Amino acid sequence: MDYFDVAIIGGGGTGAATAYDLALRGLSVILFERGELTSGTTGRHHGQLHSGARYALGDHRIARECMAETLILRRIAADALEFNQGLFLAVDDEGESLTDEFVEACRAADIPATEVPVARAREWEPRISGATRRAVLVPDGTIDAYRLAMRFFASAASRGAVIRNYTQASGIEVTGGAVRAVAARSLRDGTETRYECGAVVNAGGPWADRVAALAGLEVPVTPAAGTMVAVEGRVANMVISRLRRPSDGDIVVPQRRLSIVGSTQRKVEDPDGLRPLPEEIELLLASADELVTGFSAQPFRAAWAAARPLAGRSSEEGREISRDIAIVDHGKSDGVRGFFSVLGGKATTLRRMGELVSDQVAAFLGKAEPCRTAKFDLAPYADYWRLP
Amino acid sequence: MTQRLRIQLGGQAPAAGSAHFEDFEVNLPSGATLLDALEYIRTGVAPDLMYRHSCHHGSCGTCAVRVDGKEVLACLTALDSLAGGIPVIEPLRALKLEKDLAVDPGALFRSLPKNTSHLRESEVEHYIRFEDCIECGSCVSACPVTARSWDASTGKVEGFLGPAALAAVHRESLNSPERAEEMRTVAERPDGVAACEKHFDCSRVCPRMVYPGKHIEMLRREFART
Structure with a gap:
């Protein structure tokens, strides 16, 4: 019988960062993902490395957290980031009158935002909208979402974590008010195996409620579909955002030889098999044209939808639900000790999500080791596949 | 639109059986991709279908398969472009087959x-x-x-x-x-x-x-x- 200190369910960025964090603390870890690693939400991210500026006017704490994580990721995963910075453009009355407040809010969150003359912004990025009235420089960037997550997986595996893709958790065994084991079924051959463990982490993202249901519990998640559109060609090298309160279609992110506009948000019941709607694609292309001249005239490449893992429940359209990270200790909330859910969060803060849930898991298991994931360069992502 | 796909299944893992082909029918709106079709099949009649995917816009490089013998990214292949026949979908060659369309x-x-x-x-x-x-x-x-x-x-x-x-x-x-x-x-x-x-x-x-x-x-x- 195999025993692991911690079983993690969910092989996206959060599961990857959690596996690495716990392995660095000297705990034995096994992770289950029903499909290929990063095949859920993580890989479909539009790729913005958030300085936090986008959240500065709304949520100070998230803005500050994004900035701190940006600085850490630039140190530990430089080659998975295009750090070209970002411009926030005020292209209408709302943006123009909001600019001073925006810069102030950024600075209050330790984000070094600086207003620059529009002429200077245009020297950097000639294709920004002719309607630009004010421009603010912020330390945004681009993430290779897949390779950043794979660097965490490679680092976790190199520290002994066992990563099982195409393996679906099929049951969480609870006896005497504590988790005892996870059953998991391999898609490769259909066999089911029981793994005893001391703790279980639910890193299911928008599928977190299904993972919790394996233990007969409920967690509050609101899956929200976000549509993105990629066109061929880099319309800019910097991330271009619209200076207004967060809304649909106000970010253009360069990635490789592509440009991506994101995103929309609509509540969905089922995070599986999401497809972009034609009206969303139309809206995104029109919004991008208001930021960057001729965006929609670039050759179309792809449109896709990702399920966002918003924590909490809402009857609203979803934009108002917090992008904050929430950790649920089911020992305290539901009387199932050793079961933890990590909800919400963003691609930029994946390492932090791993840290927060691992702090609680390590404390539960009596392991007094601190988080060290911010200290070391991550292993090359290719190492994950390179290892035999 | 309705489209039939002939997909290679099985292979490698002993219990998966030797590789063989099965036909699947998908019903998706215009603009859908081959990757959307695989998602449609997995979330429908074949929940254990194995294939690789991540970014859905041709940046990650995980979803390459062979369509009628030619290598393509499933996420950038319009389903419309396959109309008028039953395309044969196979895993990449020269890499170890895991199962179905997934290679190592x-x-x-x-x-x-x-x-x-x-x-x-x-x-x-x-x-x-x-x-x-x-x-x-x-x-x-x-x-x-x-x-x-x-x-x-x-x-x-x-x-x-x-x-x-x-x-x-x-x-x-x-x-x-x-x-x-x-x-x-x-x-x-x-x-x-x-x-x-x-x-x-x-x-x-x-x-x-x-x-x-x-x-x-x-x-x-x-x-x-x-």
Whole structure:
């Protein structure tokens, strides 16, 4: 019988960062993902490395957290980031009158935002909208979402974590008010195996409620579909955002030889098999044209939808639900000790999500080791596949 | 629209049975991709269908498959373009089959030179960009030389490093002049540039226009010059 200190369910960025964090603390870890690693939400991210500026006017704490994580990721995963910075453009009355407040809010969150003359912004990025009235420089960037997550997986595996893709958790065994084991079924051959463990982490993202249901519990998640559109060609090298309160279609992110506009948000019941709607694609292309001249005239490449893992429940359209990270200790909330859910969060803060849930898991298991994931360069992502 | 697909299933894992084909019907709106079709099948009649995917816009390189014998990224292949027949969907060649359409990309990553950075820090803050190669394995699967010398049970290719590795060797020698000698030593191995037979199928199937064949030719010319 195999025993692991911690079983993690969910092989996206959060599961990857959690596996690495716990392995660095000297705990034995096994992770289950029903499909290929990063095949859920993580890989479909539009790729913005958030300085936090986008959240500065709304949520100070998230803005500050994004900035701190940006600085850490630039140190530990430089080659998975295009750090070209970002411009926030005020292209209408709302943006123009909001600019001073925006810069102030950024600075209050330790984000070094600086207003620059529009002429200077245009020297950097000639294709920004002719309607630009004010421009603010912020330390945004681009993430290779897949390779950043794979660097965490490679680092976790190199520290002994066992990563099982195409393996679906099929049951969480609870006896005497504590988790005892996870059953998991391999898609490769259909066999089911029981793994005893001391703790279980639910890193299911928008599928977190299904993972919790394996233990007969409920967690509050609101899956929200976000549509993105990629066109061929880099319309800019910097991330271009619209200076207004967060809304649909106000970010253009360069990635490789592509440009991506994101995103929309609509509540969905089922995070599986999401497809972009034609009206969303139309809206995104029109919004991008208001930021960057001729965006929609670039050759179309792809449109896709990702399920966002918003924590909490809402009857609203979803934009108002917090992008904050929430950790649920089911020992305290539901009387199932050793079961933890990590909800919400963003691609930029994946390492932090791993840290927060691992702090609680390590404390539960009596392991007094601190988080060290911010200290070391991550292993090359290719190492994950390179290892035999 | 309704579209039938003939998909290779099974393989490798003992209980998965030997590889065989099954037809599936998908019903998706216009604009859907082959990857959407695979998602449709997995979330419907075949929940255990194995295939690789992540970004859904041709950046990650995980979803390469063969459609009627030609390597494509499933996420960039419009379902409309397959209308009028029953396309045959197979996994990549020259990589170890896991099951169905999923391959183990390990052999590809082991063939690439080590410690090549995907993104190099530029001397200027702006205008830095990821490498074009997304390591999807299409070129390795399409190359007649690797296809001929490939052991299907292990995924091992003997006698040829392959187009992806040689393109990476050339790129690294340009990106890191201090490693040019080391890269040249790799390229000059008998299973390096000399093993390429100039079929150029690699360049034809590359979804990111890396044109590995061009990089191999540039290496060849460098050897001739010095």
